[in-house]
Amino acid sequence: METAISISGLVKTFGPTRALDGLDLEVRTGEVHGFLGPNGAGKTTTIRVLLGLLRADAGRVELLGGDPWRDAVALHRRLAYVPGDVTLWPSLSGGEVIDLLGRLRGGLDPTRRRRLLELFDLDPRKKARTYSKGNRQKVALVAALASDVELLLLDEPTAGLDPLMEAAFRDWINAEERARGRTVLLSSHILAEVEALADRVSIIRAGRVVESGTLGELRHLTRTSIQAELAAPPDGLLELPGVHDLEVDGTRVRLQVDSERLDEVLRHLSAAGVRSLTSQPPTLEELFLRHYQSDGASADGQPRKEVAR
Amino acid sequence: MTTLAGTGGLARLILRRDRWLLPLWVLVLALLPAQTAVAIDQFYDTPAKLRDLYGTIVTTPGLRAMLGPVFGATLGAITVWRAGLYFTMVGLASLLTVIRHTRADEEAGRRELLGSTVVGRHAPLAAALLVTFGADLVLGALLAAGMVGVGLPATGSLAYGLSMAAAGWTFAAIAAVAAQLTDGAGGARGIALATLGVAFALRAAGDTGGSGSGFGWLSWLSPIGWTQQTRAYAGERWWVFALLAALVVVLTAAAFALLARRDVGAGVLAARLGPAAAASSLGSPLALAWRLQRVALVSWTAGLALLGGLIGSVANSVGDMAKESTQLKDLLERLGGEKALSDAYIASAMVIFALAAAGYAIQATLRLRAEEESGRAELVLATAASRRQWATSHLLFGLLGPAVVLLAAGTAEGLTYGLVGGDLGHQLPRVLAGALVQLPAVLVLAGIAMALFGLLPRLAPLSWAALAVAAFLVLFGPLLRLSQGILDLDPFSHIPKVPGAAVPATPLLWLLVIAAALAAAGLAGFRRRDVLSTA
Numbered sequence: 001m002e003t004a005i006s007i008s009g010l011v012k013t014f015g016p017t018r019a020l021d022g023l024d025l026e027v028r029t030g031e032v033h034g035f036l037g038p039n040g041a042g043k044t045t046t047i048r049v050l051l052g053l054l055r056a057d058a059g060r061v062e063l064l065g066g067d068p069w070r071d072a073v074a075l076h077r078r079l080a081y082v083p084g085d086v087t088l089w090p091s092l093s094g095g096e097v098i099d100l101l102g103r104l105r106g107g108l109d110p111t112r113r114r115r116l117l118e119l120f121d122l123d124p125r126k127k128a129r130t131y132s133k134g135n136r137q138k139v140a141l142v143a144a145l146a147s148d149v150e151l152l153l154l155d156e157p158t159a160g161l162d163p164l165m166e167a168a169f170r171d172w173i174n175a176e177e178r179a180r181g182r183t184v185l186l187s188s189h190i191l192a193e194v195e196a197l198a199d200r201v202s203i204i205r206a207g208r209v210v211e212s213g214t215l216g217e218l219r220h221l222t223r224t225s226i227q228a229e230l231a232a233p234p235d236g237l238l239e240l241p242g243v244h245d246l247e248v249d250g251t252r253v254r255l256q257v258d259s260e261r262l263d264e265v266l267r268h269l270s271a272a273g274v275r276s277l278t279s280q281p282p283t284l285e286e287l288f289l290r291h292y293q294s295d296g297a298s299a300d301g302q303p304r305k306e307v308a309r
Numbered sequence: 310m311t312t313l314a315g316t317g318g319l320a321r322l323i324l325r326r327d328r329w330l331l332p333l334w335v336l337v338l339a340l341l342p343a344q345t346a347v348a349i350d351q352f353y354d355t356p357a358k359l360r361d362l363y364g365t366i367v368t369t370p371g372l373r374a375m376l377g378p379v380f381g382a383t384l385g386a387i388t389v390w391r392a393g394l395y396f397t398m399v400g401l402a403s404l405l406t407v408i409r410h411t412r413a414d415e416e417a418g419r420r421e422l423l424g425s426t427v428v429g430r431h432a433p434l435a436a437a438l439l440v441t442f443g444a445d446l447v448l449g450a451l452l453a454a455g456m457v458g459v460g461l462p463a464t465g466s467l468a469y470g471l472s473m474a475a476a477g478w479t480f481a482a483i484a485a486v487a488a489q490l491t492d493g494a495g496g497a498r499g500i501a502l503a504t505l506g507v508a509f510a511l512r513a514a515g516d517t518g519g520s521g522s523g524f525g526w527l528s529w530l531s532p533i534g535w536t537q538q539t540r541a542y543a544g545e546r547w548w549v550f551a552l553l554a555a556l557v558v559v560l561t562a563a564a565f566a567l568l569a570r571r572d573v574g575a576g577v578l579a580a581r582l583g584p585a586a587a588a589s590s591l592g593s594p595l596a597l598a599w600r601l602q603r604v605a606l607v608s609w610t611a612g613l614a615l616l617g618g619l620i621g622s623v624a625n626s627v628g629d630m631a632k633e634s635t636q637l638k639d640l641l642e643r644l645g646g647e648k649a650l651s652d653a654y655i656a657s658a659m660v661i662f663a664l665a666a667a668g669y670a671i672q673a674t675l676r677l678r679a680e681e682e683s684g685r686a687e688l689v690l691a692t693a694a695s696r697r698q699w700a701t702s703h704l705l706f707g708l709l710g711p712a713v714v715l716l717a718a719g720t721a722e723g724l725t726y727g728l729v730g731g732d733l734g735h736q737l738p739r740v741l742a743g744a745l746v747q748l749p750a751v752l753v754l755a756g757i758a759m760a761l762f763g764l765l766p767r768l769a770p771l772s773w774a775a776l777a778v779a780a781f782l783v784l785f786g787p788l789l790r791l792s793q794g795i796l797d798l799d800p801f802s803h804i805p806k807v808p809g810a811a812v813p814a815t816p817l818l819w820l821l822v823i824a825a826a827l828a829a830a831g832l833a834g835f836r837r838r839d840v841l842s843t844a
Contacts, residue, residue: 051691053840073695081691087684089601090495093583096591103592104692125582129493140688153691 003062004029004151004183005050010059012045012207019045021207022059027185027200032173034198035187042207043187044084047155050185051081064151077106080144084155084187086136088128094139095124101143112176113146119168133160145172152177152184158193170196191222192281222259225280228252231273240265251275315428319436323410331444334402338395338473339448343455346388350459352789353387362387365788370517370654374620374661375784377537378516378528385461385542389469396536397509399448399473400480403441404501407484410437413494415574434568438485438561445477465542472539475553479532480505482560489567492576503608508533510612514619517658524623532556594694598702601680602673606710609669610717613662617718620658621725621740624651649809655726656743656806662718663747663801664780666711670755671772674707677835678762678769684842696836700763704828707755712748719744743807749820750800754779756827763831766841 005027012020020042027033037043048054050063052072061068066075088097102108117124120138128136137160144152158166174197177184188194194201194215201218203211211218223244230251237253238246242261247254257265269277324331353359363382366372373379376393380386411434414420420433453470457463480501487501508531515528528534532553539549567577590596677700680686689699723740727733758772782791782799796802800823803816 048687048840051687053687053690055837055839072690073693076691077693079691081688083684083687083691085684086688088688089597089685090493092600093585095585096583096587099587100591100597101688101692103587104594104689104694106693124585127581127583129495 002029003027004064005033005185006060006062007046007050008060010046010049010061011057012042012049012054013057019207020049020059023204023207024209024212025202026212027183029183030181031199032178032184032186032197034194034201035185035204036189036191036194036201037187037204038189041204043189043204044155045207046204047081047153047185047187050153051076078149079151079153080105080147080149081153082137082140082144082155082157084157084159086133086140086160088131088136088139090127090129092128093125094122094128094131094135097128097139098124098143098146101140102147105147105149107148108143108146109148113142116142116146116172119172120165134162134165137161138165141169145177150182152182152186154184154186156187156189158188158190166193173197222281223256224259224262225254225256226265226269226277227254227279228269228277229275230269231275234269234272237265237268240268312429312431313435314432315423315426316432316435316439319423319428319432320439323436323440326410327406327440331406331440335444335448335451338399338402339451340455342388342392342395342452342469343459345392346384346456346459346461349388349391350384353384356382359384359387362788366390368650370620370657372657372784374513374517374658377512377534380540380543383542385456385465385469386540388456388461389537389541389543393537396473396476396533397505399445399477400505400508400533401502403445403477403481404484404505405498406441406444407437407481408488408494408498408501410440411485412488412491412497416492416494420573430573431565431568434485434488434564438481441481442478445474445481448477449474462542464545468539468545468547469541471550472536472541475539475550475557476533476536478557479536479553479560482557482564485564486560486567489564489571490577492574492578496576506612507531510616512537513661514616514623517620517623517654524619527619594689594699594702595705597689598676598706602676602703602706602710605669605672606706606713609665609710609714613665613714613718614721616665617658617662617720617722617744618725621655621722621727622729624654624658624722624726625730651726651730652809653806655722655740656809658722659719659743659747659804659807660783660801662715662744663751663804664776664783666714666718666747667751667754667776667779669714670707670711670751671758671776673710674704674755674758675762675769675772676706677703677759678766681766681840682842687840687842690840697832700832700835704755704759704832707758708752708828711751711755712745715744715748715751716741739808742812746807746812746817747801747804749817749824750804752824753800753820753827756824756831759831760827760834761831763834763836763838766838 003026005025007023007025010020010023010025011018023042023046025035025046035043035046045054049056049061050068052068052075055069064075064078068075088094092100098113099108102113120142122135122138122142126135128139131139137157141154141157144154158169161169170193173184173186184197186194186197198215200214201212202209203218230253233251234248234253237243237248237255240261241264242258243265244256244258245254253269255265349362353362360382363379366379366387376390377396379390414423414433423433449470451470452473453463453466456466456469483504484497484501487497487504490500491497511531512528512534515525515531515534517524529538535549535553538546540546571577591600677686680689680703686699690696719741720737722744723737724733726740727736730736754772754776757775758769761769761772779799779801782796783801786796786799786802800820803820805812
């Protein structure tokens with residue numbers, strides 16, 4: 001089977017709100033697919049439709065070759081899900097929740113369970129009531145990653161984890177899940193996380209996928225902002241392709257550069273002698289803004305109008 | 310005292326956070342009794358009618374069990390009796406307010422945020438008690454003013470207002486102690502609510518038999534009983550207030566003493582560690598539902614069995630009491646002798662069991678909604694568990710749980726009734742039948758809860774309103790002389806008074822059919838709708 005998830009024209013409305021507005025998404029079997037978008041864009045709604053928890057209003061949804069609403073039970077044996085905001089049963093211990101969810105899915109690998117508990121430094125004897133948000137998330141992650149399934153649906157799985165645990169999670173996905181050939185749909189609003197993990201990325205905005213492709217293909221969307229203190233005033237920066245919003249104040253330089261042109265600009269700067277340099281990767285919001293601007297439209301997708309007062 | 314630094318500021322914060330909730334319960338509970346007085350005055354507008362009503366109350370143990378004792382045939386005394394549940398409700402509101410601003414805050418981590426500012430370690434508890442005590446006092450003052458306003462004597466109104474405030478203070482102090490014991494707000498709330506439940510059950514058991522039954526002392530074990538024993542409008546007994554005040558002082562001191570001994574976030578009862586792996590039995594939706602529901606099922610069963618045992622043991626003396634009272638002689642003869650009066654007493658207690666079992670049935674069924682709203686249902690439904698499997702796992706408790714509860718209550722009542730009367734073999738099956746015959750009506754309430762959950766999930770809490778209306782109609786409908794057409798809407802009104810009456814099969818079968826149809830509609834609705842969660 002080539003595709004694990006195939007969605008086209010998916011619409012889901014809640015009362016007057018159109019949460020999903022003709023969404024298309026394709027996830028190939030065996031890939032780690034980044035599902036990137038700001039909060040409220042419709043990532044969670046999409047995943048909940050894929051789980052058969054919500055019923056699609058329109059569109060075609062295929063999951064592991066089946067219909068997520070009709071074949072929910074059969075499909076759920078083959079997938080594991082980690083919600084973005086994990087709530088557990090306060091009176092159950094973490095270990096009990098992990099085993100329960102594993103058994104309900106149809107099996108848990110005890111070796112991986114033990115390794116994951118060590119990796120995440122999680123005490124399974126504590127009652128869920130006493131766990132922090134991050135620890136509740138770890139419980140759901142261990143239960144999902146240790147179960148014998150083909151597909152992992154992870155909704156912002158690192159939102160409550162500290163940086164150390166985030167790194168542990170990334171290492172596990174890159175080493176273990178890739179080696180096992182499991183398909184992963186990873187939703188996130190953090191660009192860096194998706195960059196570190198995903199083979200392909202779909203960017204969702206206002207209920208629609210606006211870009212989809214490998215990171216390399218999407219590189220044209222990203223721009224890095226640079227501030228530098230130079231030994232001598234630079235020249236010729238303005239003529240370089242891919243440089244935007246250039247400000248030169250004596251030996252101080254601020255500019256933004258398309259990521260694919262970064263190398264040239266840095267060479268140009270170091271030719272002038274760099275005293276200090278800070279660079280910032282683009283935030284997701286900037287990325288969207290740019291994406292829409294390059295289409296000649298404003299951020300909300302409407303054609304730009306002159307505003308006169 | 311630096312440990313109290315910041316109390317004023319925190320009290321203002323509580324008032325700000327509760328600026329709608331607090332005035333709401335204070336006003337409602339303060340003004341309803343005056344409203345009750347007006348209503349009673351309209352229906353029973355002569356002393357003779359009031360005396361009749363008084364007679365009815367004295368001869369109906371179920372009414373006393375539910376609302377408490379009545380101490381006089383005056384408008385004031387009967388109003389206090391009729392508004393008897395409000396003592397428990399003031400206690401409930403005060404208890405929840407204190408837990409909400411102490412342990413719940415601590416569990417959510419808000420207490421820590423405050424603890425890092427200039428706030429003494431006793432200040433959060435002091436502020437929560439200060440606000441709650443103050444609210445209860447305002448409630449009492451408004452209540453007294455309202456009663457004077459509708460023309461009742463000032464002395465009695467003062468005692469009534471004070472006794473309501475005292476009920477609030479007592480359970481606020483009990484909650485303050487409970488909040489120190491566990492590390493979770495749920496556990497603290499459970500302890501405080503269980504105390505309230507036991508206090509209510511003791512009072513109910515003590516009051517059913519009346520003062521001459523030999524069980525009257527039971528209501529003296531309950532602070533709710535104390536508040537009613539202050540006897541507003543019926544020769545006030547002021548010394549009872551000293552008892553209540555002493556209890557509040559002791560409990561408050563205990564709460565502060567416990568607070569001084571523990572860490573922020575911890576409870577006096579240490580949090581126990583659970584197992585590192587699940588028992589092999591915990592692997593299905595039903596096993597999970599059992600795990601989540603068993604404590605409630607066992608508590609309800611034990612509580613009602615206890616109440617049943619108490620009522621059964623006093624039932625035989627009811628006939629004797631009535632024999633001595635000339636006032637009741639006519640009534641007794643009309644009912645068909647002493648034994649019939651004991652039977653009627655047993656039968657009227659069944660209504661209480663049925664209402665309690667229905668409360669349990671709704672609680673157990675609405676667990677589905679609680680699981681859904683919290684997002685925990687999603688975790689289970691994303692596994693190979695089907696919607697039907699998951700929904701029936703909890704619904705089973707809503708349908709079979711009440712049967713267990715009624716079976717236990719009926720068995721306990723039949724045992725004590727039969728043992729005291731010396732004819733166990735005869736009485737046990739009769740009493741048990743009286744309890745079990747309630748089941749169809751109880752199941753209708755479970756069915757309503759399930760139907761709302763499946764079809765109109767956001768309105769699921771209305772199940773409680775349905776129970777409140779049903780309880781009102783079955784308890785007070787005949788008293789208010791409501792028309793039969795309205796009374797027939799109540800499932801409980803179709804249940805025969807057993808032991809005593811014959812058991813017609815048709816209405817019971819109809820109730821079962823209605824309950825089954827409602828439950829099936831709810832189940833079908835849930836399988837077709839979106840799973841909603843607030844997360």
